[in-house]
Structure formats: C-alpha cells, structure tokens
Amino acid sequence: MDTEYVTTPFGRRPMTLGMLIAQRRAEHARPAKSVDKWKIHRALCEAKPILGVTDRALAVLSALLSFYPKNELSDGANLVVFPSNAQLSLRAHGMAEQTIRRHLAALIEAGLIVRRDSPNGKRYARRSRAGEVNEAYGFSLAPLVSRAEEIEHLAAEVVAERLHLQSLRERVSLHRRDILKLIETALSDGVEGQWEAVHSGFRSLIDNLPRSPDVNQLEALLSKLSRLHDEIVNRLEKHAKTTKLSGNPYQNERHIQNSDSESLSESEALPQKQHVVLSAASVEQKLQPHQAPTDHSLEESVLSPAMAQQHFERLKDKPIAVKAFPLDMVMRACPEIAAYGPGGKIGNWRDLMTASVVVKSMLDISPEAHHQACAILGPENTATVIACILERASHIKSAGAYLRDLTRRSQKGEFAIGPMLMSLLRANTAGGIQKLA
Incomplete structure (x- = not known):
C-alpha cells in the first residue's frame, strides 16, 4: 500500500x-x-x-x-x-x-x-x-x-433488502386481490356473515398504510391480511360443504344464475348487494406492486362448477409461481453458501438472498440474468438455484448461461428445483432424505 x-x-x-x-x-x-x-x-x-x-x-x-x-x-x-x-x-x-x-x-x-x-x-x-x-x-x-470486501457485502445487503421489500409488496398485493374477490364471492353466493363490516376492516388496513411503507410495516400488514384471508376462506368452505350436503336444487339453480353474472365485464354494474366491494378500487393506488400469479385451487373449490370453469379459462395462460422449499432443506443441500452470509452464517431467507448476491458477483452472473431469474422464479427460489450452482461450480463452465437456461426452462415448465436439491442432499448428507420423510 x-x-x-x-x-x-x-x-x-x-x-x-x-x-x-x-x-x-x-x-x-x-x-x-x-x-x-x-x-x-x-x-x-x-x-x-x-x-x-x-x-x-x-x-x-x-x-x-x-x-x-x-x-x-x-x-x-x-x-x-x-x-x-x-x-x-x-x-x-x-x-x-x-x-x-x-x-x-x-x-x-x-x-x-x-x-x-x-x-x-x-x-x-x-x-x-x-x-x-x-x-x-x-x-x-x-x-x-x-474495503472492497466490506463494500461488496454492504451492497449485497442493500440488494437483498430491496428484493425482500419487493417480495413483500407482491404478497400484499396478492392478498389484497384475493380478499376482495373472496368477499365478492361471499356476497354473490349469499353466504351468511357481516361482509360489509369485513370489507370496511379490510379497507382500514390498506388506507392506514403510508405511501412508501418500510419492511416492518409491510410485514405487519401481511400478517393481518393473512389472518383475514384464512378466516374468509374458512367461512366459504363451511358454506360450500353445507350447500353440497343439502342437495337443494334451488341452491344449484342459484349457482347457475351467479355464474351468468360472472361473465359480465368488470366495467359493467353489479347488483346493489355488491357495490360495497367495488368501492374498494380506490385502495389500488396505495400500493402498486407487480401482480404475481398465485394458487387458485382453493378459490375454485368454493365456487360452483360453472364459475370455476370460467375462472380457470381466464387464468390458464398465466404462469404458475414456483413455491419455495424449506430453508433448512436448502441449507442441508447447499452448505457452502453459508460462508457468504452475514457473519458467515445464514439464519433466514434474507440472509440467503444476501449471500446469493455476493455469490452472483463471484460467479460473474450478469445483473440481467439475475433480474430475469427473480422475475420468473421469485427471489427465494433464485437464491436457492444460485446456492445449488455454487455447490456444482467446478462442473459448470458458465454460471450465468446456466442460470439463464434454467430460467428459460422453468418458464416453459421444463425445470423443477426439487430434483436438483434432492440430488445435492444425497451427495452431502447420507440420511437427508430419510430425515425429511
């Protein structure tokens, strides 16, 4: 020096x-x-x-x-x-x-x-x-x-924080959309309950959110929205089971009439019983995250067959998000990435995403390839794939090209993370599969 x-x-x-x-x-x-x-x-x-x-x-x-x-x-x-x-x-x-x-x-x-x-x-x-x-x-x-190593770790923490914030905003947006449509389903099917009060409580949660919320505020909101979502789904499931057991033909006829109303465009007026739900459109301006796909099997299970068929036709062309595997399983399959986490250890998904950003730079994975992988696989699954690539780095000529290929295959439904993790588990831990069983 x-x-x-x-x-x-x-x-x-x-x-x-x-x-x-x-x-x-x-x-x-x-x-x-x-x-x-x-x-x-x-x-x-x-x-x-x-x-x-x-x-x-x-x-x-x-x-x-x-x-x-x-x-x-x-x-x-x-x-x-x-x-x-x-x-x-x-x-x-x-x-x-x-x-x-x-x-x-x-x-x-x-x-x-x-x-x-x-x-x-x-x-x-x-x-x-x-x-x-x-x-x-x-x-x-x-x-x-x-200070090069220190600066790179700080940059990785900021990037991981930004990805975590983006993931929270997407999940909040999904919960907000699902809750609105579930309340609309309850009103249209005549499910018993104080749905106007439920909708008012939902609106108060969104309206009280600041224009630029931080991570803690979004995590608290997501926890409340998750509880509200689960409660609404439980009520709809009970109503659906009761309707199925009763076998009343009048109920089936009412479902057919409701399925006709579902074919109307969103711009057309709904019955007076549903106007409270539509007033919630103003909350769409509070958060404007990227709309991500979600699992609609539960929502379809509480609808009539005709409504479920129409709902499936609207969503069949949208890609289905890849679910993240348990963090403990990922770390047992990919132990080498722990050395790149904050303090040399990984205790949560944010630490894993921080470590993956450091490894991304070390493996010369371009920001474009990383961003595309996050958009298709999600931040957690992208971090998991990078951890797997690190484990097999000596056998991969170009980590960036390999990640782009996996992203493309995942978008086409030709790639799954599960077999990759299982292969590494068998290689790293002899009894890994028996412990998961």
Whole structure:
C-alpha cells in the first residue's frame, strides 16, 4: 500500500480522528489483490444508503477514478490521483468547484479516499526519467482496495433488502386481490356473515398504510391480511360443504344464475348487494406492486362448477409461481453458501438472498440474468438455484448461461428445483432424505 505514513492536511484544514482511522484502516485491513474500479464503484452506488454518501459525491468519485489510468486497483500500485479542481469539474459534468470540494470532504469523511497533501498543498507527481510516478500528492484510492470486501457485502445487503421489500409488496398485493374477490364471492353466493363490516376492516388496513411503507410495516400488514384471508376462506368452505350436503336444487339453480353474472365485464354494474366491494378500487393506488400469479385451487373449490370453469379459462395462460422449499432443506443441500452470509452464517431467507448476491458477483452472473431469474422464479427460489450452482461450480463452465437456461426452462415448465436439491442432499448428507420423510 502507499499509505505507510500518516499525513495531515495542508493549511488550516484540521486533522480529525476519522482521517487517522481511514488511513490506518487502509494500511492494516486485509488487502484484496486487485479490484475493478468500476465494479467497486457500482457496489458503492448500491451501498450508499448504508455508507451515508450522496449520489453527487459518488459522481465526484467516478471522476477521480477516471484519472487513474488502469481499470484494476491493486495493492502494490501507486493509487494516488492528482487532478486539479478545474479538471475534476469538467469530468463531473461541470459541477461547481466549491461543490466538488464539499463532496471530496464527504468522501474523505466516509473513508472512501485519503488525502495526500504536498508541502505546499498542490496536487502533483514526481516522475522518473522512464516516466514512472515515484511520488504523488493528491487523493489516494487505497481505501477502495482495502474495503472492497466490506463494500461488496454492504451492497449485497442493500440488494437483498430491496428484493425482500419487493417480495413483500407482491404478497400484499396478492392478498389484497384475493380478499376482495373472496368477499365478492361471499356476497354473490349469499353466504351468511357481516361482509360489509369485513370489507370496511379490510379497507382500514390498506388506507392506514403510508405511501412508501418500510419492511416492518409491510410485514405487519401481511400478517393481518393473512389472518383475514384464512378466516374468509374458512367461512366459504363451511358454506360450500353445507350447500353440497343439502342437495337443494334451488341452491344449484342459484349457482347457475351467479355464474351468468360472472361473465359480465368488470366495467359493467353489479347488483346493489355488491357495490360495497367495488368501492374498494380506490385502495389500488396505495400500493402498486407487480401482480404475481398465485394458487387458485382453493378459490375454485368454493365456487360452483360453472364459475370455476370460467375462472380457470381466464387464468390458464398465466404462469404458475414456483413455491419455495424449506430453508433448512436448502441449507442441508447447499452448505457452502453459508460462508457468504452475514457473519458467515445464514439464519433466514434474507440472509440467503444476501449471500446469493455476493455469490452472483463471484460467479460473474450478469445483473440481467439475475433480474430475469427473480422475475420468473421469485427471489427465494433464485437464491436457492444460485446456492445449488455454487455447490456444482467446478462442473459448470458458465454460471450465468446456466442460470439463464434454467430460467428459460422453468418458464416453459421444463425445470423443477426439487430434483436438483434432492440430488445435492444425497451427495452431502447420507440420511437427508430419510430425515425429511
């Protein structure tokens, strides 16, 4: 490293303990042999909420990185860049020099760069006759090398948190849609119960949600919606069993009439008995997550045969989401990924998704392939597949191409995760299958 000697700022700028710690951490932290400067910059962009730096500060850092001639930042190289503020302004898209100085101070405070001031405060370099830089004064990029592993883990945590939040929003959206349609079914079939009060309680849950909810708020809402959903399904199941046992032909005739009403488009008016359900459309603007497919077998079981057939015709062309396997089973089949989790262990699905993002970068899986896999398989199943790929990494030439192929086959219904996990279980644990039985 080039930070063997602790330097202090030139002029009236004071020396702070944060500057001292940043320089010493660059010296004594476990070094990485080399890192791609643009790859570590992308990781910083992901981890900026945790590091406390702004996008403008990262734009100044990008300009500083552009002055380093090589793409690789390595331990033994001279990592000091020495551009003037005027040149930095040009490469930072015309940012004012006063603003540049403020963001440079923020980068130093965050420990991402180290100031190496000359005796007169100028930025310059002394070169040998061969043109090599012997000594340079400016800004050292050494902390990016020493903190590369830390930055990548922070970026992985942010990505995993974002995927977890997206998954929660999708599940909340599914519960919201299912509850509305189940209440509509109860009203149309004349199921006994205070359905208007149930609908009002459902609306209050959605209306009280902030415009940009966090993970804790979504988890609490999902728990309440799950209980409400289960209660409605139980009532409909009891009504369906009672109707089936009674064998009353009038009931069957009423079901046929209701199936006719189901063929109406959503824009057509429903009977006055159902107008309360339609008023809930205003809550669709509170959360706007991506609509994911769900299991409709239970919903079809409480409908009449004609209604179920029409419901199936509307949904048969939509892909069915792949269900996630138990986390304990995944970890017994794929124990190697635990080393990449927070603190070297995995205790929940969020930890597994965090580890999978780290492994994704290590296996050179492109962000596009990872995003497509998450969209088709779901975040949990994508993390499971990446864990399986890690177990067999020595037998796979291109992990990215393999993941894209599995995603494509899964979309066509030609791939299942179960056999892959079972094969790894047999290889890693002799009695794995007997324990699951």
